[in-house]
Amino acid sequence: MTLFVAVLGGTIGGITWALLFIMNLGINFLWTDVRNAVDLTLYPVIICACGGLLIGLWEQRFGPYPREMAEILKDVKKGDQIPYNNLHIIGISALLPLIFGGSLGPEAGLTGVIVGLCFWFSDRFKYIISETDELPQIGMAATIGVIFGAPLFAFVQQIEDENKPAAIPKNLKMLMYFVGIISGYGVLTILQNLFGGRLGLGHFPAIEKISGTEWAAAIPLALVGVGAGMLYYLFMKMTKAAVKPLAQKILTRCILGGVILGGVGIFLPYTMFSGEHEMVEVMNSWPSMGFAMLLLTGIVKLLMGNICHEMGWRGGNIFPTIFSGVSIGYACALLLPVDPIFCVAVVTAALTATVMRKPLAVILLLLICFPINGIIPMTIGAVIGGAIPVPKWIAVAENQENGLIQQHQ
Template sequence: MLMEVYVKFKLKEIFVMTLFVALLGGFVGGITWGLLFIMDAGIHFLWVDVKNAISFPFYSIIVCSFGGLLIGLWEQRFGPYPREMAEVLNKVKKGEKIPYNNLHIIAIAALLPLIFGGNLGPEAGLSGVIAGLCFWFSDRFKFIFSEMEELPQIGVAATVGVIFGSPLFAFVNQFEDENKPTAIPKNIKIFVYFVGILSGYGILTLLQNLFGGKLGMGHFPAIETVSGGEWAAAIPLAFVGVMAGMLYYLFKRLVKIAVKPLQKNIILKGIIGGVILGVVGMILPYTMFSGERQMTEVMNSWQGMGFVVLFITGIVKLLMGSVCHQMGWRGGKIFPTIFSGVAIGYAFALVLPIDSIFCVAIVTAALTATVMRKPLAVILLLLICFPINGIVPMTIGAVIGGAIPVPEWIGSTEED
C-alpha cells in the first residue's frame, strides 16, 4: 500500500508540495499576526487611551453605539461579513470556492466589532480572509501540482492553529468529522497539514515575541485535590455545562425571532446592538470582548466576585453572543464560550467543597463541546490553558457535552 502511494507521489513532488505548504503556513501566520496586532492596537486605543483621557461614565454606550453605526453602514454597503468559522470550514471541505476579490472588506468587517467591544472571537474573520487567500494561491499556482485544491483546507487549519495557539486542536478540528475522499493520500495529507500548521504557528510566535499582539487565555494551575468529592460531582457538573450549552442554542433561536422585525433596517439594527452591548457592559463588564484576556482577570479574582455575579456573567455572555451576531456584529463564538464555561465553573467552585480547577475544567469542557460538537478537538483546545492533570475531568465533560443531542425545540446546531 505504501509503495503504491510513493509510486504515485514521487519524492520530488512531495518535497515541492511540502515546501509550498510550509511557505503558505508562514504566510498565514504573518497575516494572522497582522490582523491580531491591528485588533489589539485598536482595542487599546479606544478602551484604554481614549477612555482614560475622557473619563465619561457612559463611555461604553457611546462607543458601542458608534461602532454599531459603522458596522451597519459597512454591512449595508458590502453585505453580511464575516462568516462563521464553521461555515467557512464546511464550504472549503465541500469544495466550494471562497471569493478572494473582497478580502479587504472581510478584514475590516471582522475588525470593527472586535475593536468596538463585541462579544466575539477573531477566528471567523481570520478564517474567511485566509481561506480566500488560499484559493487565490491555488488558482495562481495550480500548475505546480494537481493537488492544489487541498491548499484552502490546509490554510484554514493553519489559521485555527495559530489563533488558538494549539496545532493539535487545528489538526483534529479539521479531521474529526471528515469523511470525504481527498486528492492527497491520507498519510501524506496528515504530514503536509502538520507542516502548514507548525509553520504558521512558528511565524506567528516569532512575530508576537518581536512585536507583540499576542492573544492569551491564561494558564490554570494544576489540580491539587482529586478525591471522592470531585468524582461524585463530576457528572452533575458536566450536566451544568451541557445545560448552559443548551441555553446557547435557545438564546440563538429566541434572539433571532426577536430581531426579525429589524432585519431590513441594517443600520438601526447595528446601532441597537451597540446600545445593548454598551448598557450590559456597564453592568457586567466581562460580557464585552472575546474573553481570552478577561479570563486571566477572573482567574485572579473569582473568590471575591460571588456566585451570583460569576454565574450571571457566564449566562449573559452566552446571550450577548447571540445578540451581537443577530444585530450584525459578526465574529467567532469559541473564545466567548470558553469564558462562559470558566465563569460558571468558578461560580460552582464557590459553593462546592471540591477543587476549583477540577470544577472549572469539567464545566468548561462540557459547555464548549455542547456548542462545538467536537469533543476531541475541545479537549486539545482546552489543554492550552488547563493543566495536563485536568485531562480526565475535561474528557468527562467533553464526551458528555458532545454526546447529548440538542433537541429541535431548543434550536439548531446549524450555523445561520
C-alpha cells in the same frame, strides 16, 4: 509540495499576527487611551453605538460578513470555492466588532480571510503544483492552529469526518497539515515576541486534589455545563425571534446592538470583548467576585454573543463560550467543597462541547489552558456535553442564515 505548504503556513502566521496586532491597537486606543482621557460613565454605550453605526454602514454596503468558522470549514470539506475577491472587506468586517467591544471571537474573520487567500494561492499556482486543490484544507488547519495556538486541535478539526477524496495520499496529507500548522504557529510566535499583539487564553495551575468528592461532583458539574449550553441555544432562538422585525433595518439593529452591548458592559464589563484577556482577570479575582456575579457574568456572556451576532456584530463564538464556562465553573467552586480548577475544567469542557459538538476537538483545544491532570475531568465534561443532541430548529435556522450570506457573495 512540503516547501510550498511551509511558505503558505508562514504567510498565514504573518497575516494572522497583522490582523491581531491591528485589533489590539484599536482596542487599546479606544478602551484605554481615549477612555482614560474622557472618563465618562456612559462611555461604553457611546462608543459601542458609534461602532454599531460603522458596522451597519459597512453591512449595508457589502453584506453580512464574516461568516462563522464552522460554516467555512463545512464548505471547504465539501470542496466548495470560497471567494477571494473580497478579502479586504472580510478583514474590516471582522475587525470592526472586535475593536468596538463585541462579545465575539476573532476566529471567524481570520478564517474567512486566510481560507480565501488559500483558494487564491490554489488558483495562481496550479501550473507549479498539481495538488493545489488540497491547499485550502491544509490552510484551514494552519489557520485554526495559529489562531488558537493548538496544533492538535487544528488537526482534529480538519480531519474529522473528512470524506472528500484526496489528490494526495492520506499519510502525506496529514504531514502537510502539520507542516502548515507548525510553520504558521512558528512565524506568529516570532512576530509576537518581536512586536507584541499576542492573543491567547490564560493558563490554569495543576489540579491540587482529585479525590472521591471531585469524582462524585463530576457528572453534576458536567450537567451544569450542558445546561449552560442549552441556555446558549435558547438565547439564540430568543434573539432570532426578537430581531426578526429588524431584519431589513440594518442600521437600526446594529446601533441598537451597540447600545445594548455598552449598557450591559457598564454593569458587567467582562461580558464585552472575546474573553481571553478577561478570563485571566477572572482567574485572579474570582474569590472576591462572588457567586452571583460569576454566574450572572457567565450566563449574560452567552446571551450577549447571540445578541451581537443577530444585531449584525458578527464573529466567532469559541473564545466567549470558553470564558462563560470558566466564569460559571468558578461560581460552582464557591458553592462546592471541590477543587476549583476541577470545577472549571468539567463545566467549561461540557459547555464548549455542547456548543461545538466535537468532544475530542474540545479536549485538545482546552489543553492549551488547562493542566494535563485535568484531561480526565475535561473528557467527562466534553463527552457528556457532546452526547446531548442539538435542538432540531438549530439546523433549520443555520441553513436559512447560510442562504442569506450566499446571496451577498
